Amino acid sequence: MTFAQNPRVAEAASGSDMDRDLLEVSVPQLEQFYSGHRYTVTQVVNWYIARIRRYNGVYGAIEDLDVKGALETAARLDSDGSSPANRGPLWGVPIVIKENTSVEGLVTTDGWKGYVIPGHEFVAPKDATIVAKLRAAGGVILGKTNMPDFAASDTNRSSSYGRTGNAYDVRFSPGGSSGGTVTAVTANMALLGNGTDTGNSIRMPAATSAVVGVFPTRGLVSIAGIAPLDWLLDNTGPIARNVTDAAIALTVMAGPDPLDPATAESKTKAQPGPYTEYLKTDALKGKRFGVPAFILAGAGIPFQGIPAGESREQAAEDRRSAEIPLRPETRAAFMKAIEALRAAGATVVFDDSILPGSFAETASHIGTLPYIREGTEKYLAEFGPAQYRSPEEYERALGSPLPPVIIGGGKPGTLTVDPRPVVKQQRFEGNPQAEADVLGPRRRALAMYDETLDRMHLDGYVYPAIQMPPPDETLPQDGRISEGPHSDTSWVNMLGVPAVVVPAGFYESGLPFGLEISARRWRDGDLLGWAYAFEQATHLRRPPVLVDKGLLPINPLRVER
16 A cells, blocks of 8 residues: 555644644655654645635735646645655755746746747756755755746745735735745745845745745856856755754755756755754853844944945945944844843854955955856856857847846846946956955955854854835835835855755734854855754744735736646
């Protein structure tokens, strides 16, 4: 008798227990349900599909629901007859994938209407590396999550689909650009998902929605098959409701990939998995963390840095435009989180010399804008649809070019307000100018980062993941439509150091606050251990109360297969 034919499974699933069992379920708990024959994978997947159909019209988290593919995978897993000991670590786990991440046979919208033009849809020819790994581990892909055009926004509005709302209050922003994944995961429309992060796009939305968001050391996880915004800053990692699930997912996603040269070092430099081995309740005891002074001061680091050829006056204006003051209510929430860290055995140090304004100034000169086209070209060549495997082929097929935000050649501010002049595109490898633009400033900023850890005997840094609470998107912010919450965390991408966001409480409004922790490169296991110890000491996550009707317009799924 196969697992799917077990009469005890059918009997258990006929009751109302599924809502109780699956709401907030973790990967280990779900695996226990499977190994104990309480549910089939098909029953679990159908539960999630029903939940998406009920709530997604209000919250707009999922753009493309692949019912057929998910149920086919579920049926195959139910009939494979393998013992629990021989199953992958994500066997039967329902997962969502961000819209910029290639899933074979599905459209990669990248949030942009130009990739869903009838007859010219961007149909992925194969899976991104992380998607292939998630499948191989037994994961069930439910569908693709909404994101802003090209991931170039701090809120979650796309021209291909529409707006995603915050699961704790749909009027408010979930942040961007991984807002679709965080809303899906925190609302229990999926067990976990992937996010991508070029300047804050895993960590900032995770903080708005009481989920765990992991930004791995750049090079630990392959970004091959993910549509780039800026390939020199892009990264991907798991988003989950708890640290254990995030650690399991990161273990699956990590490892060298010949399609992503940055991952070559991971085999020798990364802490070995599985990352669940680092999850200890006493992991914070005796640890020391510093609070970066420039974040408390709101010092600005322009996204994608300051091009080397800019005048001193323009560079200073770039810095001023990027300043993000820390809101008083966010500072108060952060101080409460510090009290919890100290109660768990950690020491938290405030000192004006801990990553001061001079660090922000140095990091600001890691200027990646001259090299963005190269990333798009390489991505399209490997993962583009048959119709267009280059920017030139896209323009010939559609009669209009790809936007400058991903290929350069125009004002960088096509999608966002940006006063900087046009930056000429260049090749990165073997280019002497890359030393002045990126490699030299990055080396100097990373040296300052590590020197402070050494000098102050610190294990890592702690700070608010965003500088403010999530804004109400039904009201103007500063005289214009909300651009989402903002953060001072793009320096993490510039250095490629690991960071994690963990739920750390709620504002009086009922919206979440998230704490971010960063560490030395390749110390991802230690980082997750600290996040786990904080989570277990505080248990500050609580699920949102969803509504299936609301005042805002309904978002029908763009595609349901």
